[in-house]
Amino acid sequence: MHVITTAAEFARFRTGAACPVGLVPTMGCLHEGHLSLVERARRDNATAVASIFVNPAQFGPNEDFSRYPRTFDRDCRMLKQAKVDAVFAPAPQEMYPQGYDTWVEAGGITQRLEGAARPGHFRGVATVVLKLFNIVWPDNAYFGQKDAQQAMVIRKMVRDLNLNINIITLPIVRDESGLALSSRNSYLSREEKAAAGRIPACLKLAEKMLAGGQTGAAAIREELARFLEEEPLLRVEYISIAAPDSLEEVETIDRPALLSLAVWAGSTRLIDNTILAPVRKDSPGQ
Numbered sequence: 001m002h003v004i005t006t007a008a009e010f011a012r013f014r015t016g017a018a019c020p021v022g023l024v025p026t027m028g029c030l031h032e033g034h035l036s037l038v039e040r041a042r043r044d045n046a047t048a049v050a051s052i053f054v055n056p057a058q059f060g061p062n063e064d065f066s067r068y069p070r071t072f073d074r075d076c077r078m079l080k081q082a083k084v085d086a087v088f089a090p091a092p093q094e095m096y097p098q099g100y101d102t103w104v105e106a107g108g109i110t111q112r113l114e115g116a117a118r119p120g121h122f123r124g125v126a127t128v129v130l131k132l133f134n135i136v137w138p139d140n141a142y143f144g145q146k147d148a149q150q151a152m153v154i155r156k157m158v159r160d161l162n163l164n165i166n167i168i169t170l171p172i173v174r175d176e177s178g179l180a181l182s183s184r185n186s187y188l189s190r191e192e193k194a195a196a197g198r199i200p201a202c203l204k205l206a207e208k209m210l211a212g213g214q215t216g217a218a219a220i221r222e223e224l225a226r227f228l229e230e231e232p233l234l235r236v237e238y239i240s241i242a243a244p245d246s247l248e249e250v251e252t253i254d255r256p257a258l259l260s261l262a263v264w265a266g267s268t269r270l271i272d273n274t275i276l277a278p279v280r281k282d283s284p285g286q
């Protein structure tokens with residue numbers, strides 16, 4: 001496995017690489033969620049590439065950039081075991097040298113949900129992903145549904161800027177308690193982790209309410225907030241039930257909607273989501 005730290009060195013690797021090339025962009029501290037993307041990239045492509053870059057441009061000034069977990073040697077061992085051909089792991093200076101000042105804005109959808117809660121976040125994400133695409137030249141790139149809005153932003157950028165790259169989104173990988181795997185789970189104390197079990201439980205609760213005939217988005221949001229905040233270690237930042245294409249909030253769930261949320265467990269911010277699909281009432285005889 002090649003471990004490459006500069007764009008120039010990657011260009012040399014890329015010249016001799018067999019196509020198709022698949023890219024899995026990550027910020028490291030890898031877990032089974034990342035590996036599900038890497039394994040798929042390995043299966044689909046002649047050359048599988050993962051990037052590891054904790055991107056300063058997507059963190060707000062009061063966010064966890066400096067304490068974000070960095071486990072590079074362990075990550076490389078995992079990627080080698082997954083038979084990745086090359087890891088691209090640049091230093092911040094390589095991606096944002098002195099005077100760097102070009103940014104990608106993916107418009108309306110970046111202003112909602114995570115974008116509203118974390119101003120500038122998606123500008124940083126879209127910019128670094130475009131740079132990674134231009135360095136790696138992948139045919140296929142793999143993203144997790146865990147960051148549903150991020151995957152939408154990348155798809156929009158690819159469409160709007162005519163990038164010739166297939167974007168593949170893969171399902172959320174969860175631990176045995178149902179908690180979505182995340183590098184940030186490593187911040188959680190035992191008590192916070194137990195409390196965070198309410199997050200996947202509340203997604204199930206929403207599905208149950210909908211199956212029981214409750215289609216009002218406001219009623220579901222209120223019930224979920226109540227359920228989450230019954231647990232003193234949790235604080236809801238937002239709960240959204242939105243159209244999966246525009247991310248506009250819906251009043252009634254009469255077609256599939258994206259339920260997404262951001263919840264603090266102590267000082268750790270966690271996100272999760274699921275698609276809520278209403279039961280069809282058009283069976284014969286009705």
Ligand code: AMP
Pocket residue numbers: 025026027028032033034036037142143144145146147170171172173174180181182183
């Ligand atoms: P990150 O390292 O957090 O930037 O994540 C890198 C990629 O892995 C993103 O496309 C994430 O959506 C994806 N990812 C993170 N956690 C999970 C998970 N639990 N299941 C599936 N994909 C994930």
